[in-house]
Amino acid sequence: MLVMEVKEKLEKEYYDLPVGENGRDDEDMILWYLKDRRFSVEEAIAKLTKAIKWRQEFGVADLSEDTVKSIAKTGKAYVHDFLDVNDRPVLIVVASKHLPDVHDPCDNEKLCVFLIEKALSKLPAGQEQILGIVDLRGFGTKNADLSYLTFLFDVFYYYYPKRLGEVLFVEAPFVFQPIWQLTKPLLKSYASMVKFCSTETVRKEYFTEETLPISFRD
The missing domain is CATH 1.10.8 (Helicase, Ruva Protein; domain 3)
Known part of the structure; x- marks a missing residue:
């Protein structure tokens, strides 16, 4: 064997x-x-x-709730309380709350890894992947962070292979497009997992009324 x-x-x-x-x-x-x-x-x-x-x-x-407490308080990323319609744990990133000039990059990385571990701990029997949602509403140049985005996908590629089933980029504004063009070649096979969509798509295709994250409710 x-x-x-x-x-x-x-x-x-x-x-x-x-x-x-x-x-x-x-x-x-x-x-x-x-x-x-x-x-x-x-x-x-x-x-x-x-x-x-x-x-x-x-x-x-x-890593624990305590070690990432101060950066988690920003609300920039969290694991949703409910699974999506495909029984996948959901990791949500709120891009407008990511401030690379303010937050320590090491704290960002620790939070990222802690939340991946937390999401994986919620995998139900028979499910092997998680759903990533990047909420890009309100995203501006002050939130742009190419190195962090690359870190995020590198972590999944090298250390959590095949754990990321799909990534939703929700309501991407025009200002995000050049950042995506720069990042896309660095993401290798993960680029094909990214789906640009609307909040309406998130509501209708990924959650029930009961399980929909509060930030995506009407």
């Missing part, structure tokens, strides 16, 4: 990596990365070791 082969190689060649949940002996994680790399053992090991090292260096296990 390929999972065991990866596990044994990691134990032999990367014995200093942590073990346990999200560690080098986590069979579910190993299988996920094997699937992501089309069952190439070498490619899975390369991506997996990079992800485990990143989790350790970033301090993912130490």
Whole structure:
């Protein structure tokens, strides 16, 4: 079995990596990365070791409501209380509240990773992906942050592969278009997951009346 082969190689060649949940002996994680790399053992090991090292260096296990409390208070991003109609946890970003000149980039990154972890912890049985919603109403040049947008997609590509099912860019204003043109080539395959849509689409196609986020209600 390929999972065991990866596990044994990691134990032999990367014995200093942590073990346990999200560690080098986590069979579910190993299988996920094997699937992501089309069952190439070498490619899975390369991506997996990079992800485990990143989790350790970033301090993912130490993130909590308390550690991100001050930046979370801005309301710039949160995990919605309800799943969408496809049973996916929902991560909402309010772009107009993202102020790169005011907020510490490290705090932004910690909040981002904390919320991804929180959304994934809400995955129901049989569901493997989450929905991202970027609310672009009120977005202006002061909210533009190419490096943060790139960080966000890099995190999903390298460390949470195939966890992002779809990203909705809601009510994108004209000023957002040049930023998107700059970002799009950096997003690799994730660019095809982005769907530009209206608040009406969010209401009608992704939620029921009971589960619709408050900010998208009439």
